[in-house]
Amino acid sequence: VxxxxxxxxxxxxxxxxxxxxxxxxxxxxxxxxNRLHAVTKADNVGLGVLTWxxxxxxxxxxxxxxxxxxxxxxLVASTxxxxxIARTALRAGVEPWRRP
Amino acid sequence: xxxxxxSGVAALELAFDVALALALVGAAVVIIWAANTFTATALFxxxxxxxxxxxxxxxxxxxxxxxxxxxxxITGALLLHAQGAEAAKVATRPRRAVSLRRWRxxxxxxxxxxxxxxxxVAALWTAPDELTGLGPQVEARSVEAGAENPVTVVLLNLRAxxxxxxxxxxxxxxxxxxxxxxxxxxxxPAPGLLLVSxxxxxxxxxxxxxGYLLWRxxxxxGGAFQAGAVIAGAAILGLLAxxxxxxxxxxxxxxxxLVVGVLVFVIAGAVGPLVGDPALTYRGEAASRWxxxxxxxxxxxxxxxxxxxxxxxxxxxxxxxx
Numbered sequence: 001v002x003x004x005x006x007x008x009x010x011x012x013x014x015x016x017x018x019x020x021x022x023x024x025x026x027x028x029x030x031x032x033x034n035r036l037h038a039v040t041k042a043d044n045v046g047l048g049v050l051t052w053x054x055x056x057x058x059x060x061x062x063x064x065x066x067x068x069x070x071x072x073x074x075l076v077a078s079t080x081x082x083x084x085i086a087r088t089a090l091r092a093g094v095e096p097w098r099r100p
Numbered sequence: 101x102x103x104x105x106x107s108g109v110a111a112l113e114l115a116f117d118v119a120l121a122l123a124l125v126g127a128a129v130v131i132i133w134a135a136n137t138f139t140a141t142a143l144f145x146x147x148x149x150x151x152x153x154x155x156x157x158x159x160x161x162x163x164x165x166x167x168x169x170x171x172x173x174i175t176g177a178l179l180l181h182a183q184g185a186e187a188a189k190v191a192t193r194p195r196r197a198v199s200l201r202r203w204r205x206x207x208x209x210x211x212x213x214x215x216x217x218x219x220x221v222a223a224l225w226t227a228p229d230e231l232t233g234l235g236p237q238v239e240a241r242s243v244e245a246g247a248e249n250p251v252t253v254v255l256l257n258l259r260a261x262x263x264x265x266x267x268x269x270x271x272x273x274x275x276x277x278x279x280x281x282x283x284x285x286x287x288x289p290a291p292g293l294l295l296v297s298x299x300x301x302x303x304x305x306x307x308x309x310x311g312y313l314l315w316r317x318x319x320x321x322g323g324a325f326q327a328g329a330v331i332a333g334a335a336i337l338g339l340l341a342x343x344x345x346x347x348x349x350x351x352x353x354x355x356x357x358l359v360v361g362v363l364v365f366v367i368a369g370a371v372g373p374l375v376g377d378p379a380l381t382y383r384g385e386a387a388s389r390w391x392x393x394x395x396x397x398x399x400x401x402x403x404x405x406x407x408x409x410x411x412x413x414x415x416x417x418x419x420x421x422x
Contacts, residue, residue: 073302080298087292 148172246387328402361401
């Protein structure tokens with residue numbers, strides 16, 4: 001196991017933590033806005049860390065760059081999707097949750 | 101240590117595959133029994149993504165790409181779009197009770213599905229342990245057939261008539277969609293600044309990826325269907341962001357582009373008989389050129405067919421406000 005492999009393994013484990021947190025948030029948070037927040041924030045960080053793990057172990061720099069471009073595109077897409085879902089919910093009259 | 105790691109990885113992979121298979125069956129069951137069509141549609145998209153992962157796990161990257169682009173992407177967009185039109189209708193009409201006839205139909209479909217599943221299990225059960233398939237034979241003919249990617253060799257040369265008919269089916273589907281002349285769905289809310297600017301950024305990249313998939317198709321996974329679906333995705337994004345098509349009458353251009361794939365394919369297929377070969381065969385140096393020509397024509401037609409089905413109205417109406 002080389003140093004780069006070791007760093008990649010650490011990054012993958014860290015990314016799993018973010019994905020797990022995002023999933024727990026999606027399942028347990030009280031309303032659609034909170035759930036969106038959990039999924040889009042935590043999962044995108046998780047995906048980013050995972051992408052870096054793949055990028056540093058990639059066979060050549062071009063492949064590494066493609067991994068990072070995929071992450072950037074997912075960031076843009078999920079930000080927009082999150083905004084559209086939240087806006088639609090707000091306009092449909094879904095009240096944001098407040099601590100009772 | 102190496103052996104322990106290898107067996108550990110194998111066990112992890114097996115666990116992943118079993119979980120994926122169970123999730124696929126679970127998602128299919130929930131889609132069938134979902135309380136409303138929105139839940140079913142959302143899960144159908146998830147099902148498509150998981151199916152793409154499953155094809156990837158089986159090493160069928162071509163099918164994985166097609167499933168992700170067409171199964172999850174375009175079909176998902178079509179179903180959600182149809183839902184927008186349907187929601188307005190359903191709201192004004194009382195829901196009909198499930199009739200006896202409906203139950204009979206369900207029973208026949210269930211029986212048919214069970215028989216197919218049984219036949220597949222039986223086929224797997226009786227199959228020899230070492231399955232080679234037709235892979236080696238295809239590999240052996242790939243140079244003569246004009247493409248390095250075995251899937252492309254099969255789709256565009258060895259079994260080109262299958263692919264020709266698929267492109268024809270897509271054109272027929274567009275004719276049917278225009279003939280049905282679906283009522284215009286209620287206007288969706290304004291797209292908003294974020295969707296518009298995302299489309300400006302992402303749509304050109306998406307078209308570029310479509311072109312890349314088309315070009316790649318001759319030597320690696322990719323090809324006309326994946327490229328066409330990805331390009332159609334960019335156009336659908338543009339339609340949702342309300343970039344309206346030009347205000348000119350597009351009928352002629354659209355109709356010509358819809359059939360260009362079939363046309364190029366038929367011309368390529370007619371070359372064989374001229375030099376004494378059967379129809380739809382091309383070999384030697386010309387083969388790769390014919391394959392590329394057919395792929396380009398088919399990509400244009402497939403992309404346009406998917407866009408046309410999404411719009412759902414004849415192109416004479418496209419220019420007038422989307």
